[in-house]
Amino acid sequence: MSRTNDIISRRKVLQLTGGSVSLAATTGLASAESSETVEVNVGYAAESGRRAAKREAKRVVREFASIDAVTVEVNRNALSGLRKRNDVRYAEENGRMHAIAQTLPWGVDRVDGDVAEAYGYTGSGADVAIIDTGIDSDHPDLVDNLGSGAYAVACSGSGCNYGWDDDNGHGTHCAGIAAAVDNSRGVVGVATNPTLHAVKVLDSRGGGSYSDIAAGIEYVADQGWDVASLSLGGGKSYTVEDAVEYAYSRGVLLVAAAGNSGPCSDCVGYPAAEPECIAVSATTSSDSLASFSSTGPEVELAAPGQDIYSTYVGGGYTSLDGTSMACPHVSGVGGLLMAEGYANTEARQRMRDTAEDVGLSSNEQGYGLVDAAAALGL
Amino acid sequence: MLDAILSVTPSDDRVEFALAVENAGDEPVTLSFRDGQRADFAVYEDGVEVWRWSEGRMFTMALGSETLDPGERVSYGGTWEEPSPGTYTALGTLAADGVDVEAKTDFSV
Numbered sequence: 001m002s003r004t005n006d007i008i009s010r011r012k013v014l015q016l017t018g019g020s021v022s023l024a025a026t027t028g029l030a031s032a033e034s035s036e037t038v039e040v041n042v043g044y045a046a047e048s049g050r051r052a053a054k055r056e057a058k059r060v061v062r063e064f065a066s067i068d069a070v071t072v073e074v075n076r077n078a079l080s081g082l083r084k085r086n087d088v089r090y091a092e093e094n095g096r097m098h099a100i101a102q103t104l105p106w107g108v109d110r111v112d113g114d115v116a117e118a119y120g121y122t123g124s125g126a127d128v129a130i131i132d133t134g135i136d137s138d139h140p141d142l143v144d145n146l147g148s149g150a151y152a153v154a155c156s157g158s159g160c161n162y163g164w165d166d167d168n169g170h171g172t173h174c175a176g177i178a179a180a181v182d183n184s185r186g187v188v189g190v191a192t193n194p195t196l197h198a199v200k201v202l203d204s205r206g207g208g209s210y211s212d213i214a215a216g217i218e219y220v221a222d223q224g225w226d227v228a229s230l231s232l233g234g235g236k237s238y239t240v241e242d243a244v245e246y247a248y249s250r251g252v253l254l255v256a257a258a259g260n261s262g263p264c265s266d267c268v269g270y271p272a273a274e275p276e277c278i279a280v281s282a283t284t285s286s287d288s289l290a291s292f293s294s295t296g297p298e299v300e301l302a303a304p305g306q307d308i309y310s311t312y313v314g315g316g317y318t319s320l321d322g323t324s325m326a327c328p329h330v331s332g333v334g335g336l337l338m339a340e341g342y343a344n345t346e347a348r349q350r351m352r353d354t355a356e357d358v359g360l361s362s363n364e365q366g367y368g369l370v371d372a373a374a375a376l377g378l
Numbered sequence: 379m380l381d382a383i384l385s386v387t388p389s390d391d392r393v394e395f396a397l398a399v400e401n402a403g404d405e406p407v408t409l410s411f412r413d414g415q416r417a418d419f420a421v422y423e424d425g426v427e428v429w430r431w432s433e434g435r436m437f438t439m440a441l442g443s444e445t446l447d448p449g450e451r452v453s454y455g456g457t458w459e460e461p462s463p464g465t466y467t468a469l470g471t472l473a474a475d476g477v478d479v480e481a482k483t484d485f486s487v
Contacts, residue, residue, distance in 0.1 A: 056445075077445045081406035084447060133438065170414070170438040206414025206438035213436055233413070234436035257439035260412045270436075292412065292441060322413070322440035 036076045037318040039094040043069045049087030056082060058319050105187050106285050107177065107304030111329050112373035113190035116336055117182065119378050123191030126339035127225035128178055128331055131216045132171030132232065133206060135198035136313045137161045139172060141186040142196065145179050149198035150219050152212035156204055167204040169313040173320050174231045176311030178328035178335065186317055187310055190332025190372060194339060197225060202232060210237035221247035226338040229331035230256040231324035233269035240271050248276035253334045253344040255280060257323035259294035265363065268296040278348060282306060282326040283369060287358040293323055300366040301355055303329035333372045350375050379403035384470035384481035393458040393487060395419040397470035399479055401446035408445045409474040414438035417454035422467045431456040461487045
């Protein structure tokens with residue numbers, strides 16, 4: 001196990017920022033939003049300390065063979081808790097994550113986004129709208145693919161260059177899954193060169209009204225954009241239904257997260273459950289259904305949704321879990337197809353016909369795991 | 379062991395709610411969330427629900443977590459725009475998985 005981790009850590013080049021970050025007063029709203037991932041070296045005094053560090057770990061970077069320490073990626077919020085444990089000697093920050101070398105995220109690999117690109121399919125010419133919390137407008141791994149944006153709820157805070165900028169992180173993460181740039185840094189998306197549009201309808205806390213969401217969908221249709229990626233969900237809204245019907249009739253391919261209510265059956269949320277939307281369930285790197293994924297007859301395609309590494313606000317990267325992460329994998333493939341001239345209904349049918357059966361029930365995988373290479377006839 | 383306090387701040391055109399959750403135990407507590415929703419707020423008049431913050435809202439579909447150390451507190455907010463005058467009871471509920479944390483406060487507009 002340590003050998004594998006060593007390989008990963010050698011491939012990953014880290015830039016140390018050196019600055020100390022206050023971890024002291026974590027009261028109030030500020031801490032509620034700090035979901036930043038940090039790499040830390042945890043020295044432990046007992047086996048229970050090692051286990052505690054690994055429990056909090058989003059990823060284990062290195063397990064030292066001879067010294068009682070482990071290098072892990074954890075949520076910043078977990079740091080102070082680790083430091084207070086008697087079985088933890090120290091938890092020192094190893095530096096913020098700024099991957100310089102580019103990695104191929106497992107999800108992009110699994111749906112064969114890399115294969116599509118190797119054959120020259122980049123999604124160039126397609127317009128993919130991320131209807132979400134916005135997109136980090138100057139993220140070095142996205143900026144070359146960014147087109148115009150719009151917002152129903154304005155970005156708030158000092159990091160906002162545009163109204164559609166991301167004050168949460170979620171939209172930036174989804175954007176990177178669908179279409180991070182193939183360059184020498186960070187990650188690469190399912191499609192590498194479509195035009196990404198931020199349509200900000202969710203606020204800094206990750207919520208938005210039916211009306212704002214419907215307005216975002218309508219806007220995408222009126223722009224004539226190809227794909228609407230909806231990594232959001234909730235209850236049935238007739239306004240959102242109207243917007244979805246309108247957008248579909250105007251040629252927009254609508255992709256939505258099935259929901260995170262799992263384990264459960266017949267529990268696909270809205271707008272994914274609308275017939276015009278492709279409802280996407282989430283799978284793990286071993287092709288099983290992610291435990292949190294909603295399932296039901298509306299599920300049309302499955303895609304990677306657990307431990308997904310992608311772009312994040314502040315020019316950074318992080319790993320997230322959710323059907324939110326599965327959705328943009330399908331949106332990326334949709335962009336690849338529509339760049340080749342498929343209409344929305346044709347692209348939808350093509351993804352159904354070429355999806356890979358990974359052996360889950362139809363309520364779990366729909367037609368199967370989305371497959372970019374097969375959809376493009378590769 | 380989680381303690382919760384709901385504070386309600388009414389003004390002319392809005393009512394602000396804040397649910398403060400404190401870890402009153404001796405061990406760190408990790409809160410797990412299914413989506414972007416962290417809390418919910420409901421308003422009752424004579425026992426009948428007249429408004430709910432999450433009604434008419436959708437959320438990001440990514441999991442989230444928050445670890446509270448002993449004594450640590452976190453606060454989540456919500457706003458009721460253009461409330462009708464009256465006397466109410468507000469209920470704030472933490473949206474974390476597998477925990478049952480709520481607090482009530484009476485208020486009037």
